[in-house]
Amino acid sequence: MTQPAPPSSIALTMPRLALYGGAEGFGWRLAEALAACGHKVDFLCARAEGRLPEGVVPVVLGRPPLGRAVKNLWFAWAVEKRLRQKRYDAVIGLSRTWNQDILRVGGGPQDIFNRLTLAAHGGGAAQLLKRLKRALSPSGAVIGWMEARQFDTPANPEQRVVCVSHLVRDWLLEAHPNLDPARVEVVYNRPDLSRFAPPAPERRAELRARLGLTDADTVVCTAGTNFALKGVGTLVRALALLPPRFRLAVAGGRHPDAWVALAQRLGVAERVHFAGKVDDMPGFYGAADVFALPTYYDACSNAVLEALACGLPAISSSRNGSAVFVEPHLVLPDPGDAETLARLIETAAAETDRPAFTWPDDRPCGLLPYIHMVDEIIRRKRARP
Numbered sequence: 387m388t389q390p391a392p393p394s395s396i397a398l399t400m401p402r403l404a405l406y407g408g409a410e411g412f413g414w415r416l417a418e419a420l421a422a423c424g425h426k427v428d429f430l431c432a433r434a435e436g437r438l439p440e441g442v443v444p445v446v447l448g449r450p451p452l453g454r455a456v457k458n459l460w461f462a463w464a465v466e467k468r469l470r471q472k473r474y475d476a477v478i479g480l481s482r483t484w485n486q487d488i489l490r491v492g493g494g495p496q497d498i499f500n501r502l503t504l505a506a507h508g509g510g511a512a513q514l515l516k517r518l519k520r521a522l523s524p525s526g527a528v529i530g531w532m533e534a535r536q537f538d539t540p541a542n543p544e545q546r547v548v549c550v551s552h553l554v555r556d557w558l559l560e561a562h563p564n565l566d567p568a569r570v571e572v573v574y575n576r577p578d579l580s581r582f583a584p585p586a587p588e589r590r591a592e593l594r595a596r597l598g599l600t601d602a603d604t605v606v607c608t609a610g611t612n613f614a615l616k617g618v619g620t621l622v623r624a625l626a627l628l629p630p631r632f633r634l635a636v637a638g639g640r641h642p643d644a645w646v647a648l649a650q651r652l653g654v655a656e657r658v659h660f661a662g663k664v665d666d667m668p669g670f671y672g673a674a675d676v677f678a679l680p681t682y683y684d685a686c687s688n689a690v691l692e693a694l695a696c697g698l699p700a701i702s703s704s705r706n707g708s709a710v711f712v713e714p715h716l717v718l719p720d721p722g723d724a725e726t727l728a729r730l731i732e733t734a735a736a737e738t739d740r741p742a743f744t745w746p747d748d749r750p751c752g753l754l755p756y757i758h759m760v761d762e763i764i765r766r767k768r769a770r771p
Contacts, residue, residue: 393424394475394764399465399483401457403444404435406663407611408688409492412575413480417442419753420760428474430465432457454525458482458532476763478756482532485541487763488756491549493685495561496529502705505722506614506682537562546759548573550686551707575708576745576752577692584697584742585672593673602631604735607674607698609637609667609689610681617680617703618645623724624678624731626652632731633657635674637664671696676734680721681706694743699734701727711746 398417404410413429421427421441434444447464449457465483479486493499500520507516520526537547537558547570549555555570585593599605606625610616618636622645625634634657636642642660649655664670671677677693678701686707693700694711702709703721716730745751 393426394760395426395428395473396420396760397428397430397445397469397472397474397477398480399430399477399486400480401432401449401461402435403429403431403433403438405437406435408575409480411688412490412492414439416478416753416756419757423757425760428472430468432461432464455523455528458525458528462532475767476760478760482529482536484532484535486545487542488546488548488759489536489540490756491547491554491558491685494554494557494683495533496526498557498561499683500526503615503683506617533561537565545569546571546763548756548759550575552710553705553707554685572750573755574749574751575686575688575691577688577695579695579745582668582671582692582695585668590672593669597673599633599673604632604676605635605674606632606676606678606731606735607635607637607670607693608677608679609664609670610679610687611638611640613639613642613645615682616684617682617721618642619648620680620722620724620727621678622649622652622654622658624680624728625649625657626654627725627728628731630657632735633659635659635661635670637661637667637670667692668696671698674698676701676731678727678731678734679703679706680718680727682721684708695745697742699737699740701730701734710749 398413400413402410403414405414417427417429418439418441421439427442428445429442430445430447432447432449434446438444445468447461447468449460462483466485469477469485477486479489504513504516507513549558549570549572551574552572555572558570559565559567608616608618608621621634625632646655646660649658671693677690677698679687679690680703681687682705684706687702690700690702690706690708691711699716700712701716701718702712703718705721709717716734718727718730
């Protein structure tokens with residue numbers, strides 16, 4: 387076993403240093419893990435929120451209070467300026483920046499995102515308006531240009547590109563056919579398995595009793611911030627096709643008014659609970675019976691992995707990178723198909739003798755592969771004359 391690289395100076399770059407949010411939470415944990423290895427870690431960000439990772443120095447670069455296009459360009463420029471001012475042994479890019487040793491791709495290319503998510507915004511005039519807004523968006527044009535600079539003409543020719551799923555890798559190579567596939571690796575997300583685990587029977591009974599649930603109730607849960615993209619509308623329509631014992635609990639998001647109105651129109655409003663931001667996500671999963679995420683687009687949903695780790699049968703769409711961890715018969719081909727989703731929910735709820743979920747050994751995941759990459763990069767640089 388190789389010895390870890392000597393302590394070095396490392397920079398991580400991302401607009402927001404925070405624990406809340408999938409990509410942000412990963413960056414926070416990776417920074418703390420690298421600091422725990424003895425490295426000097428700077429986190430270059432536009433703003434830092436909440437508790438800071440232990441041993442990590444936030445370098446707040448700020449961003450002007452202008453539109454998204456200007457903010458993206460400003461942050462990339464500010465990172466470049468900082469990297470010219472201070473030399474780091476390794477740089478890890480977690481967003482749209484240009485000069486790094488490791489670029490983690492936590493989402494897919496803009497063009498493919500736009501194509502796959504269009505149906506999430508309705509049909510007819512609503513879809514046409516969304517298409518028009520995207521076509522005229524300065525932010526969309528800027529993001530497309532920044533992506534081309536990241537992948538087609540990288541500032542660092544030795545840049546390692548790491549995607550969060552094989553699905554994202556496929557999307558990336560489709561959008562950038564000149565990108566060398568040998569340079570594109572995959573490391574999946576992995577939840578904290580000490581936090582996300584099946585609850586003890588007494589704990590589960592306590593969680594359900596607190597919510598006024600009985601043994602006869604079957605709770606379907608989901609989690610996400612963008613309800614349209616996560617397929618919450620499909621879930622509500624599926625609930626209307628299921629027997630009254632089925633209930634839906636939704637964690638995350640803001641302004642659920644449109645989905646509350648949909649539930650009211652379909653006569654299931656009393657069976658849907660919008661929980662808002664949930665601090666105890668293991669408890670949220672622990673009170674449920676099935677997890678469902680009929681997403682229109684997800685690079686590698688953490689929520690699916692967390693739910694599986696908590697012992698829930700999970701349903702997700704084929705447009706989710708973490709659907710590779712879901713049982714094949716519970717993968718939804720069309721995220722807008724409420725009838726098929728209702729059938730999958732009934733199937734999952736009836737599977738009482740499922741084996742416990744075990745993490746596959748053949749999929750690189752979590753923080754350790756990044757720590758090893760950093761060690762390799764530092765050793766290679768120090769071996770040069």
